[in-house]
Amino acid sequence: MPIDKETARRVAHLARIEVADADLAALAAELSGILGFMEQLAEADIDGVEPMTSVTPQGPHHRPDVVTDGDMADRILSGAPDAREGFFAVPKVVE
């Protein structure tokens, strides 16, 4: 099903990617083209077929129930664009 400009706007919003108004039409056309290619899937007979959920099925792995890492806040924060007093810092969220 072809994607229109409004759907493209909604998808961009859901994906949290800023797309300029002027670019929405081209984006809609590109996504429509790819989805058109996927329409072939409608021909496959999937009646009674279970979705694949595990690639190489195996049981859960067990290990001793002990703490194996932690206490590394500084290392975790070291790559942040903005970190203060042991926290990630972001623009004000609540007014």
Next chain:
Amino acid sequence: MTDLPGLTIAAARTALRKGDFTATELADACLAAAEAAAPLNACSVLTADIARSQAAAAAGRIAAGDAPDLCGIPLGIKDLFCTKGVPSQAASNILAGFKPEYESTVTARLFEAGAVMIGKLNMDEFAMGSSSTTSAYGPVISPWRRAGPGDEATPDLQQMSSPPVIRAGVTDTFRQKSQWWPRSDVPLTPGGSSGGSAAAVAADLCLAAIGTDTGGSIRQPAAFTGITGLKPTYGRVSRLGIIAFASSLDQAGPMTKDVRDCAIMLKAMSGHDHGDATCANIPVPDFEAALTGDIRGTKIGIPGEYRLDGMPAEIEVLWQRGIDMLRDAGARIVDISLPHSRYALPAYYVIAPAEASSNLARYDGVRYGHRAALQPGEGIHDMYARTRAEGFGKEVQRRVMLGTYVLSAGFYDAYYNRARKVRTLIRQDFERAYAGGIDAILTPTTPSAAFGLGEIDDRDPVRMYLNDILTVPVNMAGLPAMSVPAGLNEQGLPLGLQLIGRPWEEAALLNIGYALERAAGFSAKPGKWWQKSAGDAKSGAG
């Protein structure tokens, strides 16, 4: 002096233990080759200091008689692997400046085995692409060039040793041991997404490299550059510390100069890891010990569905040559059917973007990498959306949005769930073939030889996606598969054959690959045209 960076791992292993040269000399030779190869843009960063200190440590271990297979062996590492303290960006601007605080399991294992990292290797952004052109570092250029008119002022020559030449309907070999061909200077892609890894190995910048394969990203570039590449069974190699693209499809593997090196690398990379719940807790065999070259009685399946409409004649001829070579080596050739193959690519382009849209949700400008600047009055939601618009390239944005769409309310069943059911059917096709006694499946790796940069229009993504049509079903089914270089086309470009194995049977797969390698006798190397700028125009040898 021997061309040290041109050695295989196996040859260097012997020479290092004998003391023919030191690990430091080997590392320095690779670093020099990599520095001189800037026009290929294969390396995102060279890690000379780390390489030299690892080489010195390896030299000590070798002197002490404690030398594992990879001790002192210089490797290139795809930028998708997190390496502690070294830029690891997945070739994306959104991870600009990111230096991981930890080491991926695979690189940690390689380093424990004494391997030497010469640098990080360029790739498609987040491994999304088939040409290594979507990189924030700019495209990787293949060391290979087509036969054809070159630049008149500086004739571009390439030396060929006597590889089999694949022609439409005719199989020929060079009469002479070596021959000079004029080369076109049209830049070609090394394939992708592990294009930097493929270019670095083919151009002898390192002895081997590691790549990752989500839909063909090890095998297709290996085929395009005349090297050997293996995607292991899903779960053979830990994914911990590999920047995630599509978690149910991603698998790391070796890219090497021959099949033996692939076996050596795979053993060092494999094994259980508590940090990856999908990594299997099963023994790792000695893959190298399995290389006998004896494949008598092996049953090789030939899937009719892989004979594509419009496939170039040179690919058909290559495939037939591969069939003949395995038959001559004593294998039984059996026609098989994998009836759902045609749905693999469209199903892949639902599932991979869906998983990518979830995995890449973490890049929001908060925890690492790029953060967009805000205007007065803008808030955190503006920050998320602008950070991702600025940080992600066009193809990554396209796939994230596509994945978001197929997972969104109202479309989840029509696209995502349907694709997962089709995936079950694709896996069942392979299971039926293997239950029927097939040991491995032989196909071409790619539907064509390498193409020129820009020859596939960026506005026609589906055409680019078609590159993966012969490799994607393997990832959908979680199987091991490898590409073995098998000949050159009429333009002098490498072509690869793909062998698909049974789950967890990489040892048998490698042995069949070894037999194919010996029969094909591929030994061509690209001429080192990129060294011209360093005043070394005539080094065409390989």
